[in-house]
Amino acid sequence: MNPPEMLFACNEAASSYPGTVANVAKLRSAGHGKNVSVELNDIGRQFNQDIAPALIDLVEIAAFVYVADQMNRRGADDVESMGANWRRRMRFEIPVRVPSLWNSAAVGDALLELLSFLSEDEYEFTFSQYKHPPALESYLSFGKPIQQAPPDSVVLFSGGLDSLGGVIEEVVRGKRASLLVTHASAATMRERHHTLTSMIASATSGPRPHFITVRAKKKHRAEKEYTQRARSFMYASFAVAVARMADLNAIRFYENGVVSLNLPMSPQVVGSRATRTTHPRVLASMRRLFSLVTGTEFGVENPFLWKTKADVVADIVKAGHGSMIDYSISCTHTRKYRKDKPHCGVCSQCIDRRFAVLAADAAQFEPEDRYRHKLLTDPREEGESRIMLASYLETAQQVAAMDVTAFYSRYGEAVRALAHIDLPVDEAAKRIFELYRRHGQQIVSAIEAAGRAQMGQIIRRTLPESCTLRLVHDPNPNTAAATAPAAAGTPEPQPRSHQLVQQGQGWLLRFDSIDKHFELSVGMVYVHALLSNPNKRFTVAELYALARPQMKDIPSARSEAAFDQKAARAYWQRLNELDADIDAAAKALDTTAKSLAENEKARLLAELKAARFGNRMKVESADQKRLRDRVRNALDRTVGIIKKYHPTAGAHIDDAILRGSVMTYAPADIPPWDF
Secondary structure, three states: OOOOEEEEEEHHHHHHOOOOOOOEEEEOOOOOOOOEEEEEEEEEOOOOOOOOHHHHHHHHHHHHHHHHHHHOOOOOOOOOOOOOOOOOEEEEEEEEOOHHHHOOHHHHHHHHHHHHHHHOOEEEEEEEEOOOOOOHHHOEEEEOOOOOOOOOEEEEOOOOHHHHHHHHHHHHHOOOOEEEEEEOOOHHHHHHHHHHHHHHHHHOOOOOOEEEEEEEEEOOOOOOOOOOOOHHHHHHHHHHHHHHHOOOOEEEOOOOHHHHHOOOOOOOOOHHHOOOOOOHHHHHHHHHHHHHHHOOOOEEEOOOOOOOHHHHHHHHHHOOOHHHHHHOOOOOOHHHOOOOOOEOOOOHHHHHHHHHHHHOOOHHHOOHHHEOOOOOOOOOOOOHHHHHHHHHHHHHHHHHOOOHHHHHHHOHHHHHHHOOOOOOHHHHHHHHHHHHHHHHHHHHHHHHHHHHHOHHHHHHOOOOOOOHHHHHHOOOOOOOOOOOOOOOOOOOOOOOOEEEEEOOOEEEEEEOOEEEEEEOOHHHHHHHHHHOOOOOOEEHHHHHHHHOOOOOOOOOOOOOOOOOHHHHHHHHHHHHHHHHHHHHHHHOOOHHHHHHHHHHHHHHHHHHHHHOOOOOOOOOOHHHHHHHHHHHHHHHHHHHHHHHHOHHHHHHHHHHEEOOOEEEEOOOOOOOEEO
16 A cells, blocks of 8 residues: 655666656656756846856756656545555655765755655655756846846745735835745736736835746646645745845745644644645755755745734735735645636635635635635535534634643644744744634634624525534534434444554544544554554564565664664763753743653653663664664654644654664553554
């Protein structure tokens, strides 16, 4: 059930694979057989064209990753299966101009960290020396010189609501000379996007913004993956090249903090389905990678981190530019775009957008009929659309009434962002909570106002039974799918309280009688094997083979980790530092910082225990290390996802599984599992 590994042989590397080879795609951005178009258009002629070779490499790598993302389809889209084969394994062979840079450990780690968290896929890169690299000029299209002062900012402008608010803040209100980098939109949406850019240019009394269009696409693409999570990497990499051509060392995204932080306001928006474009960890990874590639201290900023989408809409209206809202595009399903109804009204982005417009009292600037499915009054079909909306509303209501303790008890994954926010931990934690509570209150306010306006129809039940307003406000809805009562005297079987079973194209995890569904993944196979065999010691090779029974010649892994005396000293030094951090946090009553330090200490102690360190040298081969890292990374990702959507189960599993070259599920008390 695991997805096949796909290899993308790029430019000169494609020559190593003559003819048609299974699971190998050949991508060429130049020369004979060119099938990938990479373009940076409308660049002012006065910009420095002597761009560093490493930046040209960056642009090509980002373009290939983006094209591959669209070609390599994910698994199923339905909620119940949670997307079989949702995560993909993608390998790239890419020639570069500066192989010493791209093969360095620092750059390799930064690239994998960024892409793995951004898209939740598995990546592997092999970089070789170019023999005949394409010239940068083949990608550039220069326009007229920019008749204004040198630019002082580079802003990524997608044409969505948040980026529109950012451009108004940057260009119209701030009067900054800005380069707005725009990803070329689909042909069906160009007219609307052109109108929006013209409105922006006309609205400013300062320097007129300069729009630079970037594009990466493949000819004759047979299958397209709509999620396009690698798009922001491509988008940002092109913007970095533009910034360096303008002698600038920073780029800016504008995206509201609720989307950036990516906490699950609906359980159906899981994993890679929820965007991570501007998550603080992604921006930190981008800063690290782009700084290494440019040789500068490169900045990647999101000034809207502490705004909700309703805040952004309200600011647009307050600035006097509410008329632009109708020309922005937020819908995920761009392939279903209609000129008269640009938004589907069903995807999570449309739901979030429409509620933001209503909460900001800006409905006059965006007619309801711009949505193919009206948010409040059209019926919702059973399945993902209705479940997503109901979960979204329920979560908003709950968060609106939470205190900070309840919030972090439910959304412990928010803590992951704290290390990447340039604020004291306690202040960042407080601001995240306030952001989400305000968002919840705005959603509740919008639905209550709509209910008051439509109460007559709700009472008379003239609205469709499954529409949002009836589902929320009707105290006695008809139940179309009532459950027949059990026959008299027939006892109903009691469900198991703890269960982990494959169910259809996904996994059902029940813990303390609470059910959650998860997608198929290699990591879940490892979790199932460990939980169903308490206290059994699995080598990583054994676990790897369980998930890939068809594979042969899997390298064996010794039951000892690479753990020498130098590594041990580093562990004990860090443990001493953590003890000091825990004491300081306890004295300062900083529960968040204390919890972070305690969790890290527990993890380090578990690793020491798993390594069975006894003051003797322990070694492993490169193959063994690679295998151990691959198995552990897959397991850690899966445990992290379980902790995100089933915190109680995730905490138990995380604490009870000892990781190393030998892995064991060894809880103090074994729950009554059913497999």
